[in-house]
Every structure is written in C-alpha cells, then in structure tokens.
Amino acid sequence: MGPHSPVLIQVFTAKELNTLKITIFQAKFLCIDTETTGLDPFIDKIRLLQIHTSQGFTFIIDLFKFEETESLLSLFENDKLLVLFNAKFDLKFLKANGFKVSGPFFDTMLAYQLLKAGTYPKGSLQEVCFDLLEIELDKDEQVSDWSTPDLTWSKIDYAAKDASILLPLYKALRKRLIDENLARVAQLEFETLEPTVEIELNGILLDSEKLKKLQIEAENQIEKLKEEITLELKAPECNLNSPIQVRKALNSYGIEVKSTSKDTIKPLASNYPVLAKLLKYRKEFKLNTSFLSALPEHIHQKTGRLHPDLWQLGAVTGRYSCSNPNLQQIPRESAVRECFIAPPGKKLVIADFSQIELRVVAELTGDEKMVNAFQDGEDLHSLTASFVCQKDISLVTTEERTKAKAINFGLTFGMSVFSLKNYSLINYGLEMSWWQAWRFHDRFFDGYKRLKEWHQAEKEKMVSESFTLSGRRRLFPEEGWFTARLNTPVQGTAADIMKKSLVILFKRLKGSNSKIVATVHDEILVEVNESETESVAKVVENSMKKGGEAYLKSVPVEVDVKIGRHWGIK
DNA sequence: ATTTCGAGCGCG
C-alpha cells in the first residue's frame, strides 16, 4: 500500500448509501468512473459506479447487486464539480440509465488534449498518467468481462484505482491549464460536453427506403459506366478503382498521364469523353460505397437512428471530428441529404453561419475594408472582384463575382501564385498566364492591406504556437508551417464560436421537446415539434448569433435558418 | 492471412 492508500467502501446497504450521500454533500468535488459491459449505452449495462471524493474516499457501487437504482439517480443532482476521463463515455451511460448529470465537469482527457494540441496523437489514461504523474497504470481489466455475477478483487481494485487516480490528475492538469493560460478554453470545452453527449444520444433519423432507391440507381449507373469505359479503353479486366491499372490502361489508350488524380484528369476531360466518364464513375462509386450502402449499416437496432461519434477535440484546430458514420462528409447534393429526416409530427430547423471564417479573418486582422464590408452588409466576394478587376463594386458582373469567390478563400489562407494559376485552370477552365496570376495576387493584397500585413507577420514568426480568440492553443513541431499558421486561428475560432453556440442553445432548449441532432462545423440541426418550428428557429438563430458575438466584437454575425422535413431543403 | 500505407475524394 502506497502513501495514498485510499479508503475503499463498497455500497450494498441503505446505511452505506447514506454515508455516501453525506460524504458527497461535504465534498468539494467528485471523481467519477464507470465500468460497463460494453461500449453501447443503449444496449450494454453499467456494472460499477466508482466515486472518489475530494476527501479521499472511494465508493464502489455494483449496480448488478445494488437493486434500488432509483435512489442513485439524483446522486449528482447538485453543483459539485465532476471529474472524469473521457467524460462523454460515462455521461452517455449515466444519462441513458436515468442519472441526472449536468455538471459542472472537468474532463481530464480533454484537458490533456488541450495542453498537447498539435503534438500528441491521442492520450489514453495510461499515457496521461505516465506523462503527468509518472505512474504506470495497468489497464488489463478494462477489456475483461464485466458481466460475471461476482467480481474478483483484482477487478474491484482496478475500478477503484481508475477513479482515485483522477484526483491527482485533476490537480496536476488544473494547475497546468491555469499556468499555460488555457483555463478559459478548457471551461468552454467542459461546458460543451453535455450538448455533445445529448447530440450523440439523440441521433438522427434516416429514410431507409429512399436511400435504398438511390442505391439501386447508383449501382445500375456504376455498372453501365464501367462497361462503357473498359470497352472504350479496350481493357476489359481493368479495375477502375486501381490507380495503377487505370494509368496503364489510359497510357495504352494514348493518354499519357503520370497520375490518375482528379487534378490531372479534369483538364483533359473535354478532349477525352472517356475521362469524363471515369470521373463520373468515381463519383458514383464513392457515393455508393461510402454513403448509400454504408449509412444503413449504422442504424441502431434499438433506437432506429444514426448515432455518430463526435470527438470534441478530434481536429488539432479545435474542430469536432465525427465518425461511424462521419456526418460531416455527407454529400451536399440534395438527393442524399433528403434521406436525413424528421419523424412524423416533427421538422428540422437547419441553421448555418454565413461566411463565418472570413468574418473571423476580418476580426483577427482588423482589415478595414473587410470589416467595413461586413458591417455594411456588403458582399465580400463582389468586393474582392472589384479589387482584382479594378472597377466599382456596383459594376461587378456575376461571373466576376463567382471567380473572385473561388479564389478569395485560397489567397486568404496563403495559396501560392503557382496554385492560383493552376486552380483557376482546373476548376474554372480559366487560362491564366504567370503575369496575370501575379497581377491578380498583388491587386488582392493591395485591396486588403491588413490581410497582407498579417501574412507577413505570420511568415516571419518563429514561435511554435498559435492561438484562437478563446485562447485555444495549437503547438507546431517546428517553425515554418506558414499556411497552417494562417488557417489554425481562423478555423479554430470558428470552432470556438460553434461550441459556444451549442452551449447557449442547449441551455435554452433544455426541458423543451426540441433536440439538437447534428452539428457540421458551421451548421446546427434541431429536431422540433411541427407547431413550434417558428419560435424554435428564432431561438436557434439567436443562440448562434450570441455564440458568435462572444468572440467577434467588430464584425457582425449572420445566421441563415431553414425549416424542412429533411436536411436537403434549399 | 493480416496489417499498414497511400491515393483519392466526400465535407466545411
């Protein structure tokens, strides 16, 4: 037994439960962990609930033995700080089982990821404990069978340790977050936990029949294209999904290409119909394998809905990542998005920020022209067009605006003149000389003076870190990384804004029938009772504006709101 | 036989 040998109390009786309640009442904070029989909160069961209190007591409740679950549900219905590791996992199980858990939270995993953002791949509990406390943690029992009638002492001991280790971890992380000025962004992440958990539990409904029809259509088309292409190339055995085989076939056909990538093929497609067909084939194949036939596999057997995994700090910039399935890459073409629906009697409120990243750029750089344009409700792409075409904004044509829009983004984030030249050709068939590309580039930056200064400043920076407006930090492994340095605070601040918006919205919707069912970078989907759509739409819009205004002080925030039976609504 | 890797491509 080490110096911290904790007092371990197994809760079996009403008397022991009472002791637990009194201890909780007197505690400053609680460290919590659960052991479950699996990973699915709708199917698997919580076996153990471990509570390590700030006084140093560890309580263990075997939920298979302790029958009066009802009396436990309000255990955390107080304002005690709850300390966890990967809180989302435990919170999903606790909420799915009726526990009232609303925080405040301190997630040691998120805290560690904030500290290490940009440097570390993941950070399991073992790694974090070793890194911060120099303690070797044994995790063998984690994947063992937690459904046996009686639990071995080894298991009990392991479970107790998992909870008690959170206490020194919390203290170490808390200090480092404060010392490294990351307490504010940590607070944001911790507040975002509950909305994130709810989104995962809510899930979203899929129209399987419609999806099936689309899938059959796609499969037919893929077959047809495959036949036509291999026939034309005189390569019946060629696997069109193999870049190597396709390249060989194209070469024998007389098209000399070094790569079969889209960027290589697209400029040649107008001369070779077979290349246009190949691009079409790839698009349909991707559509079918990645979405049409894959999505139904993720429908939950119990809820009948999709419950994608959201990772709060999945991206180094602070954005969410999403998987199983990745809702963030569902094709925009409405046919697919139309398959994401609201159940009978409900509708979807779909709200997205308008040009949020460019607004963040305006705020960060303080570029007068950009800020003024947004303040006056002017169109930024037309403004850009007016610079590069050297004409008054009122005289800019639709075509000029479209072209400006295409490159606004690229140049803002450090696209090279070389790429500008290529990009215009590939995506707009816009033949551009070196001289024209340079002139385009120069006029753009002459128009946006502070943007130019920002680029110069970032280019010269030797420091190995970058910050967003919430104080979120990304560490860079070395100097350089010019374009990443430009992008990170912008993408990251947009993520700050989204998370703040979710927190505000979640609070306002709490207790209502409306449910947040998805979020995609700058977009929020809410499932709402039909009769309440108009009022809830206002709440969503207002919450997102408030979220934006928390960080953008000189640039207005705009939100577009749509209401429909499905996600494909225009 | 099984795993890793890279190409390619969907999204914001």
Next chain:
DNA sequence: AAAGCGCGCTCGAAAT
C-alpha cells in the same frame, strides 16, 4: 521556387 487548412472512409497495393 511543386504544398491554402482541417478531417474520415474506402479501396488496392505493399509490407509483414
């Protein structure tokens, strides 16, 4: 003067 950024999924090919 051959990198605009950030992801996850699927496939074939290479590596084990």
